[in-house]
Amino acid sequence: MTTRRRTGIIFFPAFDWSISATHPEREERLLYTQDQVFEEGLFDFDNIIEYNPGIASLSDINRVHFCVPDCDSIMTESHRISAGGAITAAEKVMDGSVDNAFALVRPPGHHAMRFVYGTRGFCTVNVEAVMVEHIRRRYGHRRVAIVDTDCHHGDGTQDIYWHDPDTLYISLHQDGRTLYPGTGFIGEFGGPNALGTTINIPLPPHTSDEGFLYVCDNLILPVIDEFQPDLIVNSAGQDNHFTDPLTSMNFSAQGYAALTSRLSPHIAVLEGGYSIESALPYVNLGIILALAGLDYSNVTEPAFDPREIRQSDNVTERIKRDVATVYHLWKTRHQQRDEFIENTPTVTRRKNIFYDTDHITEKQVETVFLCDECGGLVTVSSATSHHPPVFAVIIPGRSCPSCRRRGEEIFHQTTTDDFHAVYIQDREHDVFCVKEK
């Protein structure tokens, strides 16, 4: 027996915004979800409350991203409303108006990384990260678990929280060898100061309810239980659905509702999901009912046939094996860190990032300073096929004095002789500065 909860819904279908007329991320995307939600009379339920989204401010965006050349030339108002919707959802939970909330907003955000030159995988602003950092700024530091159930690996959220030991990012997604963005393998396990707080579980194509719920029960819930987050956020992408046109999974509305019920997130945020007629109306309804603690047993898609979408024994076996492997990695994360670190003061990653939507290629060199006290100072130099090099210094939230001092020094010493722009993002003091040529 589930308990009834007060659930806030920020429903913002942005009926006048699209990437392009026939793009999956178009005006029509949440039309049938709206029809279903309205016809079911959900907003008449006394424990379901609808709110308008807020609009994320420039400082909300700059707390997370480096928009190059600047925020206004990269993002439309629609992006800020999408992030603002997530912020509203979080605020309603934080101020006690509701027990949990669902930001049914678009466009999605989990492919948007720290640096934003344009749109990747339909995403421009990392909606969840902007929300999480807004909460931390307004309500004080919180340990946050983000569980990303979108079918695509959330490489943007991973990038932003790679070095943050206070943010647990767990992504389950279709195996990167078979789907965009081609990342999210088991070995991607977090930066040296935050080893284990990034967790990836690539799932084989045709994974069905059974597989998703197995991962939830045997990996996600135990890890969350040990991490002890103050808040659980669900990046609720809906493209694992068996009718999704872009992916190859066999998840159902019943499965999504059951997963939501078990995970019991404080805040859910819509990510992808492009089976707009056959899946979204039902999956969204299932998620809302599960959040509100209401009976979702009658939420079935017209095409639902559990026998038809059952996963094979091979899939089951592989998932069990992978879950065991990842859980072992998690359990041994502290030993691994000792081996990882050796005697170097810094660890450097070189990354090539492709913006599929906007056809931009970015090259990044990211350096983190090893630190036992905080998430560690991070510097990034970045350049693209379209833009000269820029440099950024990121002082983490709850930074230690030495990382802070070093970060400020590096920012002062780095001049615009070498870079087109030099940024500093001080999460702790909520400062964002840029020196430009």
Added chain:
Amino acid sequence: MILGIDVGGTHTDAVLINGATVVKTAKVPTDLSNLFNSFLRVTDTILSENEQRHLDRIVLSTTISTNAVIQGKTDPVGMIISSGPGCAVSSLSLPENTVFVSGSIDHRGQEIEPIDCREINAANRHFSAHDIRHLGIVGKFSTRNPTHEYVIGDALQAGYDHISLGHRMSGNLNFPRRIATTYLNAAMWRLYNSFVDNVRTFAQHRSITAPIYILKADGGTFEIGQSARYPVGTILSGPAASIMGIMALSPITRDAVALDIGGTTTDIAIFAKGVPLLEPRGVTIEGHKTLIRGLRTTSIGIGGDSILSYVDGTVVVGPERAGPAAAFGGPSPTPTDAMIVLGYSTTGDRRAAATSLATLDPSGRTSPSAIAEQAFATVIKAISETVSTMIATINNEPVYTVHDLLTGEKISPEAVYIVGGPACEIAPHIEKALALPCLVPRNAEVANAVGAALARTTAELTLRADTEKRTLTVVEEGVQTPITKRFTRDIGVDICRDKLRERALKMGSSHEDIQIELTEDQTFTMVRDGYVAGKNIRLKAQIKPGLIAQAEETVTA
């Protein structure tokens, strides 16, 4: 000449209006056990033979359907519900004698599962065994495709006095509200129709040939014959009458607040640029959330005759009423007594008012005037806070486009119009509390009857075109017709206007009162496998609540 009649809870008022002038008024006590009787008596009182010959129309605002619901004088209804997938049916509030049947339609109006005739036959046997004469048939998404409701209705037509079909109640989506609305329509059908028969018989006897209209919850009217098929449209017409009355008695063109301060309650309505706002999803009556378009009113349990009580040293107002004020021989102290003691009003027995107020504090340490001051302050505070909350709620109403979110117009009232017993006494204090000019229209005592008399016919029409499925649905009419792939939004708008005009004329509107506005105008490109598959066009048009053309001038006595 127009005869406007308001059958209210206590009094039945009538006004005779010639042009923009109230030429005669009449008032009789309402006979709650026989509302028709009240109508008859007030008409006899006000209407002379000569005036009757010049009558252009009669408009009636009656509480008959509202009372039927409140007093439970409705008939049992056999409900047939085809729910399909979605929320659990246990979440629905359903009357006795509800039968669930298979069959489902999805959000685009596609049949997912057909109706099973054997289940309909079984339902029929159940209803016959329980002597049920009235049915309501409702399907989820029946406004997208009414076929299942028709199939069930056709199968059962022969055996029942009346069948209400869900999709006829409103073009809007909301399955639980559709169920409640359909149920109420069927449940009050017999009672309401006997009232209509009585009115018509009376008109015949008196040789009244002028058309007779009934006021609806949205402040619009419809011809009495139309109302007989759709009695649920007449619920909660009382507050609508008073708001339309305020409109007729004072020229409202701005954002404004209207207050109707009665004996037991204060009703609050909001105007946007002179047009009264409607409930976004439908009105609620006795816990039944319906799809009935109605004026947006908030009612609080504070009126001139509300009982005052004293709890922990604080005066509490209402929500009950025990009778008139103590100053008029009533049993308990009331806000009216407080106003008399404070000298805001000079009517009634001031000493009785003071004595009654003094009893509130058993210790006897608080003076009657101190209690009166507290009571009056509480009334003003409650009313002004409710107004502020209501405006905040309206201004935060959800929107679904970037454009509306960024540029949506907000209500910012510039005046407050007050009617009701203590309107004059309260106005200066509300003016201070809300920092808005407060106006008390003249002739406010007959506002309801004037409002009914001068309200225009309202109507709404919803049109859905799906060029992929090549179907056009005129939702409220339950009609689906084929269209070509080349159908456009502009063609849709023309059809929508024509159909609404037709509908309004059928409901009794005159040509000059048909001012159509689009309230929904959305066109979505539907894409399949990366290619444009068609257009999903969604249009809704309305004739908004307002006054008939001849009432352009402010009504005077």
